[in-house]
Amino acid sequence: MKTQQATVPLRAALLGIGTVGSGTFEVLRRNQEEIKSRAGRGITITHVADLDETRARRIAGASVHVTTDARQLIGNKDIDVVIELIGGCGIARELVLAAIDAGKHVVTANKALLAVHGPEIFEAAQRKGVIVAFEAAVAGGIPIIKALREGLTANRIQWLAGIINGTTNFILSEMRERGQSFDEVLKEAQRLGYAEADPTFDIEGVDAAHKATLMSAIAFGIPVQFERAYVEGITRLVAADIRYAEQLGYRIKLLGIAKRREEGVELRVHPTLVPARRLIANVEGAMNAVMVHGDAVGTTLYYGKGAGSEPTASAVVADLVDVARLASSDARHRVPHLAFQPGALRNVQVLPMEQTLTSYYLRLRVKDEAGVLAQVTRILADAAISINAVLQREAGDVGGAGSQHTDLIILTHEAQEGAMNSATQRLQGLPAVLAPIVRLRKEELA
């Protein structure tokens, strides 16, 4: 009986056969021998549920049972694992919970669902003794969840920082290389298929925040708590700041950052100045990369395609192989969903943004007159914010050749966001300051 079990293929039901779903189908078909000889048993998608039955039949072929009724499918006793590739928090949540309730293992690429409803889902899975695997939910094909949960188990993880949204990284790369505006590049990205028709979730940083939230839970052993994440996108970035940052030796990247501090955990997504010599600063186009710093291992980095049909399918299938190996094992010996044993999850506070520590890039458009720099530095000094570098540039793009305006660019040392908020407000009140102050955060990632 036991020996027989290993040779029986794992039977999966696929919910939603779009881009990633058809990639998963294709990879399982093309590499079936390779996968079987690694997993010790075959993996086969026996059922597909999709509202577009015709498309589903075309992709899945005649041997697969196709239905439009995912709800009905889930209870099927001939299914071992449910692959959820529908996305979003509506029907996907309902189906994942129903699958768990029916005792099925779940493999999902749905970061929004897990970031927002993670506690409910993981608790249900724990109770039922089933696996919820989600390598595909973060950074596509890069095995970053496995690295965090298993590869770095020896470490107290101090921080992680990642380029985990390909759309925004493509836009930032293009803005820098071509000196174009955000709006121009976004249009091009949409034309090329790198950005969706409604790109809000990507460009406002929400997608990156979902992924950063999941990684923070696994890295620090805290519950998934998306509602506590600080989220700032790239829509207000202008080419001038990308250029100034470059002159100071930095690149601007949209980073998802999670940092352990004594008082709690920082969890934030925002455009970030990164030293140009760091590997992560050189990750261009739609590629993803995640840096993880552990106390024993030091800094590590994981790089690859963060989206797309087959790269994401690579992660889905890796999870299926793990399920194939572990499905018959005692649940206590499996890697815990969130890396730490459920009882060991610590309710560490995610710090309010005002309490986070980072360094800053400030750009002030000021009157070109004596004493302005003194007023600015005085305000920063009063707030105990120390200055790392100052750059003064004629603001050619506003006043023309005879301009009375100057761009004053300041890099600060580390300061608390709250203190910087007050200082910025005071700076904004100076009569010499002519436009809204641009403020970006900077991380050395050393």
Added chain:
Amino acid sequence: MKTQQATVPLRAALLGIGTVGSGTFEVLRRNQEEIKSRAGRGITITHVADLDETRARRIAGASVHVTTDARQLIGNKDIDVVIELIGGCGIARELVLAAIDAGKHVVTANKALLAVHGPEIFEAAQRKGVIVAFEAAVAGGIPIIKALREGLTANRIQWLAGIINGTTNFILSEMRERGQSFDEVLKEAQRLGYAEADPTFDIEGVDAAHKATLMSAIAFGIPVQFERAYVEGITRLVAADIRYAEQLGYRIKLLGIAKRREEGVELRVHPTLVPARRLIANVEGAMNAVMVHGDAVGTTLYYGKGAGSEPTASAVVADLVDVARLASSDARHRVPHLAFQPGALRNVQVLPMEQTLTSYYLRLRVKDEAGVLAQVTRILADAAISINAVLQREAGDVGGAGSQHTDLIILTHEAQEGAMNSATQRLQGLPAVLAPIVRLRKEELA
């Protein structure tokens, strides 16, 4: 009984408490709560064997049983797993085989042992149903073995290429940045502790070849076969070629390369020109990085510290956590030692070096006279080797200002090593060629 088992700590015997051994001790001690709450059970080193008993006692403390007799220790029924950190293929081989024979799991950082005696060791482990884990044997703390064995299981891996020796990468980085000679930089590296007193294994590429051999087995599902690897070190590299490569947009790195071809597998270590814009070309100092290209995931990269006490200990402890989880499981459900089920290992040929395909960098010191380039290009054309770029430079460092000598640098497209060997021989015979031809290999890694 079952519930109790999960709370009993995993008991380990440590053989050899040097740099990595004491790091392992320290990490297990410092992060014991963190590790236990991930693994679901504690991990404790109960026994240490080292010839230097005094040092061992000092590091291990009073609660640990210390002995100089590793052989006697191995049979101890109170030990679950043996950590082998002695190194080399002598006593280490004997002890690892004895541990397996006694039914102990083994965790080792010993690349030489596994690369040379892998088939014997893995076969014995398979027979006894014990785990032999070796994350620490390749690229220190980077979880590259886990990525290859588990993270990328969906993929048919096409190639991998890695900077997997920190000493040589440090030397190459310094040679490039300072324009110094190999001998000068080696002396400095020895002074700084980046190179050993006898650096032969590192600088001749043997260490990198051990690691590349292990990765090739896991990536392609072939037996470990170090004796078939092509091994070339960096001792003959001169600063001039690093400079010329840079002018052509390349950096020179010592890469361990494993590539799948229809006819067989390429397995080689040699100095390699890499496009300067690739992330791996920007991995500097003693850091390691491995690129892996899978058919589904595309190109991925893994970066971190490849050596040192705690980075390597990070990998040793990660393996211990895996053992802690899986020790009580059915051996059939574990990840296979070499990624593929033993029965599925394919006896694919490692191709002789003459049959490998790569592109080349040639430097010919030639008489500065008409017709030389024509003679050279004719010989290459006769061998069906096509030229990608030519650079002609006055060889300032030999003939002085009024020199009649020129350096002719040629980049070729892909060619077979055998064809290039014959062509090089013919080129060397030209009367206009004044010195031994420098030939380096080039990989685009796209």
